[in-house]
Amino acid sequence: MALRFYNTLTQRLEEFRPLDGHTVRMYTCGPTVYHYVHIGNFRTFSFQDVLRRVLRMRGWKLFHVMNITDVDDKIIRNAVAEGKSLREYTAPYTEAFLEDAAKLRLERPEKLVFATDHIPDMVEAIRRLAERQHTYESEGSVYFRISSFPEYGKLSHTNFSGNLAGARVDVDEYEKADARDFVLWKARKPGEPYWDTPLGPGRPGWHIECSVMAMKYLGETIDIHTGGVDLIFPHHENEIAQSECITGKPFARFWLHAEHLMVEGQKMSKSLGNFYTLRDILARGWAPEAIRYLLISAPYRKQLNFTFDGLKAAASAIERLRNFQTRLETERFDPGIDEDQEQRAAKALADYHEGLDDDLNTADALGAVFEFIRETNIAMDQGRFRAGNVASAKKLLGDFDLVFDVLRPTLAEGALSDEEVEALLKERTEAKKARDFARADQIRAMLLEKGIVVEDTRDGVRWKRR
RNA sequence: GGCGCGGUAGCCAAGUGGUAAGGCAGAGGUCUGCAAAACCUUUAUUCGCGGGUUCGAAUCCCGCCCGCGCCUCCA
Known part of the structure; x- marks a missing residue:
């Protein structure tokens, strides 16, 4: 069966192929660089990495844009407190993010874009929204009027026509005409960095950067947009509103959202303070591959509870895979070829790929690989496995590692050559x-x-x- | 209150109508000068609970219980 994804927009599994039939244009929400990102964030980025690899494995070309949010309330607060410019403050965290991502073997997106490099584009987008009567100004800030976009709520499947009983509403944003309206441009505040623009002095709201950068590099309708589930509302909902009000066209065809990484039954988050950074875990002596494996071995749409027991299990599972690879490469097998073994390999390969095609069901795909390993170990022990069977086994392991990428050990510093x-x-x-x-x-x-x-x-x- | 995810062995987890994948841990065993290694075997008459539909349900329907997320910055 063909590659299919669960689309948050339609709440259904849908067969995927890029709009133009050969290049997948994908936008993913990257980190806000006000701190080291934690491994919960990396769960989402790891999912995006698996997505990239599977898309290319299916023969599509890929143009993937990831943003780095380098201006927001927390960044400004911290930068001002430390007496630094925005860039001075965010550059080290951006660098750290890229280093950590490399350690987890996350492929670099084709293009990384920074919010602060696109201020004029954002101003222009807001101007176009104003032209179409989707905005209003209040006390120097510009807001998006959600009542001007009847489809608002279609991604989060929320009906915004009634009132939000029980929902917490920001009380200090009294200047908005409607509590659900969101800010496009924030008026300058004393002592804070700002840009002088035709909209007046200020800085962009969070949501506009993604609409602008996605469309600038990928076109008005993109194939895939992803992020964590917490971005469905309001961030992605607002991106849709902004983008579709500007172009009148669907903004993204497929919306894929990764579930959260939990720790002790709760979401891992900076505000709760219950987070680990990659650095924390590496400092305890764990291999980056073990963390990668742990993050991607469970399907991305299921919450995953992070524990050190789980990390240990991941490390052991990698050992088993590597042991099998070593056996394949070092053991001497009798000449000839065993047909049963070839069939076993063909079935495992098909099952493995079918698992990935089924909305990136990595757990299912892994099952096929491990079953093959057990059966093949037995065939080797009994002498039924022949030299002619090595190639098909290597093919399976190769395809496995094209996505999982955990077989190659990370060499520690000072290791023996x-x-x-x-x-x-x-x-x-x-x-x-x-x-x-x-x-x-x-x-x-x-x-x-x-x-x-x-x-x-x-x-x-x-x-x-x- | 609304929207969404989920509850499968000690832990992680696949399976959405045909009689419970896989990984880890545990227990036995094989190999080895020894071995911490490697490999094999084994571990759920049962899938949160109660009804129902069906020849047949972990899978469908109804009701209930529990956990988590979003509705506010958030991957």
Whole structure:
């Protein structure tokens, strides 16, 4: 079956293909760089990475734009407090975000865009909205009037015609005509950074940047727009209102939203203070691949509870995968080819891809891979697995790693090089031949200390990094 | 109150009408000079609870209980 995604807009699973039939134009909401992003944020970015990889695996070209929000209330507050310009304040966090993303092996989007580089574009967009009577001005700020857009609420499936019983409404935004109207341009406040524009001195509201940058680089109707579920309302709802009121065309065809990462049953968030950054976890000695695996092994539309037990399980699962890969590469198999094994590989490959096609069901896809590994280990133990079966097994593992990307270990700083390890193992093998087991064990223990696990097998010694 | 996700073994988790994938942990075993490694076997008569539909339900319908998210900045 073809690739299909759950579309928040239609609340249904829909077959996906890009509008122009070959290039997927995708916009993803990136981080606000007022702090280190936490691994909850990275769950969403990891999902986006899986999405990228699967789209390309299905043969589509990809043009993916991610924004970096480098102006907002928190950034301004912190920058002013530290006496820094916006750029001075945000640059290190932007850098840190990109470094962390690289450690998690997240592919770089084709284009990264910064809000503060697009102020004139935003001003122009607001001007066009004003022209079409969607805005009003109050005390130097410009607001979007949601009553001017009858479809408002279609993404979050909320009816805004009645009142919001029980909902919390911002009491200090008294200058708005309607509590649900949102700000496009915020009037300058004393002591805060601002831009002088035809709209008056001030700065952009949060939502307008995404509408403007998405359409500038990807066109008026984009294929895919994604973010965390918390962005459905109001952020994405407002993006739709702004964009569609400007162009009169559908803004995004597919809306994909990642569920939250939880910690102890609650959403991991900066405001709750219950968050871990990638740096926190790496400092405790965990491999970045384990974190990547943990974040992507559960389907993206399910809340995922973060625990260190879960991280340990992820690390062990990666071990199993790598052990199998090592076996495939180092063991000697009898010549010939086993047809049952070929069928097993073909079925596993088909199941793996079908899992991914089904709204990126990574858990299902993984099941196919692990089942294949168990069955193939047995075939190897029983001598039924032949040299001619290596290729199909490698193909499965290769396709697995094209998306999951966890087989290659991250080398720790100060790690022994492959050559150094090989030299020590050669010495150990000679010691063993001379029945000097004390020396052999000493070398093995020393290597283990350096994170190298030595294994003696029928086909000789082999090793791996832990 | 509205909208949305979810409740499957000790933990994570797939499965949306045909008789419970997979991972981790635990327990046995194989191999090995030894082994911490690797590999194998094993672990839910049962899917939050109660009714109903059906030859057949974890899967559909009705009612209930519980957890989480959004409705305010938020991935």
